[in-house]
Amino acid sequence: MYQYGLGSVGGVGYAPCYVCVVPTAVQHNAYQMGVLQVSQHTAAVPATAAPSACIQYAVDVYFKYNRSAKHRSATPVAVGALVITEGDRGYHMGVVASCRAAAAMPADTPVVLRLATESEQDLARKNTQDEEEAALRAQEVLDRHNINIKIRGAEFQLDRKKLTFFITSEDSVTPQFKPVLGELYSIWKCRVWFSA
Numbered sequence: 701m702y703q704y705g706l707g708s709v710g711g712v713g714y715a716p717c718y719v720c721v722v723p724t725a726v727q728h729n730a731y732q733m734g735v736l737q738v739s740q741h742t743a744a745v746p747a748t749a750a751p752s753a754c755i756q757y758a759v760d761v762y763f764k765y766n767r768s769a770k771h772r773s774a775t776p777v778a779v780g781a782l783v784i785t786e787g788d789r790g791y792h793m794g795v796v797a798s799c800r801a802a803a804a805m806p807a808d809t810p811v812v813l814r815l816a817t818e819s820e821q822d823l824a825r826k827n828t829q830d831e832e833e834a835a836l837r838a839q840e841v842l843d844r845h846n847i848n849i850k851i852r853g854a855e856f857q858l859d860r861k862k863l864t865f866f867i868t869s870e871d872s873v874t875p876q877f878k879p880v881l882g883e884l885y886s887i888w889k890c891r892v893w894f895s896a
Contacts, residue, residue, distance in 0.1 A: 758802040761794035773812040782816040790859040827856040864893045
């Protein structure tokens with residue numbers, strides 16, 4: 701599952717290190733569909749799996765709706781592991797796509813905090829169930845205010861401090877959401893974001 705070579709994330713070169721293999725499309729799709737079961741690969745990689753000269757790990761984490769982000773970790777994390785990461789003023793859960801030992805990473809790179817606990821996985825399942833209802837209710841609010849966009853999905857940040865609606869619009873002008881933000885906040889009591 702691990703190959704030794706020159707690790708690189710986003711074109712940035714790193715020192716020679718062990719490189720975790722990207723998970724299969726099946727693993728990734730299972731997570732996307734809300735199937736948040738822990739695979740046999742969720743245990744942390746032993747510390748001896750990487751050269752001692754590597755002091756950090758560059759971790760690619762996948763989230764719903766084909767989103768991914770680069771994170772850093774003080775310890776190696778196995779591909780396919782469900783992890784808790786720094787979120788937008790809170791925390792979020794994603795699945796590890798790759799893990800590479802890295803000599804240095806920018807200080808503002810988000811951090812993988814830990815492996816997800818069973819209760820956090822249960823919370824993610826509940827969030828997934830609530831997201832479908834949230835998308836339908838938000839679409840009703842937008843339609844009532846004649847805002848011409850379609851919601852294609854919703855995602856709660858794991859701690860439910862943020863709700864993101866993924867949208868499409870045929871208008872060439874950016875839709876104005878300000879008239880509905882207060883109403884949407886009153887429904888979910890969290891920050892509401894729209895993402896194209």
